[in-house]
Amino acid sequence: MIITTTAVLQGRRVREYLGIVTGEAVIGANIVKDIMASIRDIVGGRSASYEKALRTAREEALREMASQASARGADAVIGVDLDYEVLGSANGMLMVSSTGTAVALE
Numbered sequence: 001m002i003i004t005t006t007a008v009l010q011g012r013r014v015r016e017y018l019g020i021v022t023g024e025a026v027i028g029a030n031i032v033k034d035i036m037a038s039i040r041d042i043v044g045g046r047s048a049s050y051e052k053a054l055r056t057a058r059e060e061a062l063r064e065m066a067s068q069a070s071a072r073g074a075d076a077v078i079g080v081d082l083d084y085e086v087l088g089s090a091n092g093m094l095m096v097s098s099t100g101t102a103v104a105l106e
Helices: 031-043 048-071
Strands: 014-028 076-087 093-105
Touching (some): 014 076
Antiparallel strands (some): 076 093
16 A cells, blocks of 8 residues: 555556545553653653654554555555644543545556
């Protein structure tokens, strides 16, 4: 499955537009990650645990979107947009969502 943020694929023609497909993944921050991130905020540097959690959530959202596209008979998803939102009463959760257009290629 080809997944791209562009509206066209170089050298490939869209035969049919199959509709919008989406994927979402919600992750919760745990106390260990929060403590380590707080320390990083004080001393500086990157939080590897949060980066890994974000990467995992992004991959899951893209995988879910590709699965929807595949179920529609798509060869690719074009015009993909990724969004990140903070959720929950204490902003303790993060949602990653992906949206794109499923297409069949010639």
